[in-house]
Amino acid sequence: AQSVTQPDIHITVSEGASLELRCNYSYGATPYLFWYVQSPGQGLQLLLKYFSGDTLVQGIKGFEAEFKRSQSSFNLRKPSVHWSDAAEYFCAVVVTTDSWGKFQFGAGTQVVVTP
Amino acid sequence: DAGVTQSPTHLIKTRGQQVTLRCSPISGHKSVSWYQQVLGQGPQFIFQYYEKEERGRGNFPDRFSARQFPNYSSELNVNALLLGDSALYLCASSFSSSTEAFFGQGTRLTVV
Numbered sequence: 289a290q291s292v293t294q295p296d297i298h299i300t301v302s303e304g305a306s307l308e309l310r311c312n313y314s315y316g317a318t319p320y321l322f323w324y325v326q327s328p329g330q331g332l333q334l335l336l337k338y339f340s341g342d343t344l345v346q347g348i349k350g351f352e353a354e355f356k357r358s359q360s361s362f363n364l365r366k367p368s369v370h371w372s373d374a375a376e377y378f379c380a381v382v383v384t385t386d387s388w389g390k391f392q393f394g395a396g397t398q399v400v401v402t403p
Numbered sequence: 404d405a406g407v408t409q410s411p412t413h414l415i416k417t418r419g420q421q422v423t424l425r426c427s428p429i430s431g432h433k434s435v436s437w438y439q440q441v442l443g444q445g446p447q448f449i450f451q452y453y454e455k456e457e458r459g460r461g462n463f464p465d466r467f468s469a470r471q472f473p474n475y476s477s478e479l480n481v482n483a484l485l486l487g488d489s490a491l492y493l494c495a496s497s498f499s500s501s502t503e504a505f506f507g508q509g510t511r512l513t514v515v
Contacts, residue, residue: 331506393445
């Protein structure tokens with residue numbers, strides 16, 4: 289079955305430390321891949337997306353993600369975390385053949401930033 | 404430019420009642436999608452509309468319905484509310500399908 293998996297439900301990281309959030313997908317073809325961030329009580333903000341081409345994608349707020357076809361992964365990274373990065377992060381895919389823009393989201397990773 | 408706007412922001416309803424949620428897409432966007440986000444989970448796809456036609460439906464009961472108007476705004480209706488319908492309902496708009504979607508702040512529905 290098609291799925292998006294975020295293995296880490298919760299991550300705690302110190303301010304200034306690096307952050308990596310994992311995302312794996314299970315689809316027959318390479319889907320369009322996205323990372324969104326959600327602050328408490330808010331909607332979703334797009335951090336970055338991968339459609340094709342360079343497998344290292346730069347996004348907003350200093351985030352980047354790397355697409356690895358062999359591992360069916362699209363992990364999100366940030367070299368130095370700021371307290372304002374505390375939020376929930378969602379990996380999402382769009383499979384265009386029949387989805388007409390239907391996003392499938394992972395369950396999310398809650399990021400806590402400690403001083 | 405205004406982003407995606409949803410109304411109301413918060414809503415409390417009683418079991419068995421009906422509710423209508425509203426969404427205005429970004430100007431020029433013709434596609435609107437609806438998602439349900441239960442606390443602690445990722446958003447789940449409910450509907451997508453494009454040019455006023457339903458283009459996709461998620462695995463939700465017939466109590467859920469939606470429509471898109473000529474100005475591309477949209478309404479999501481839920482009948483016979485259950486406690487389990489309590490969630491954040493998100494609307495997303497995009498210029499076309501399968502491209503970047505912009506999400507609204509959501510409507511927090513509480514069913515008591």
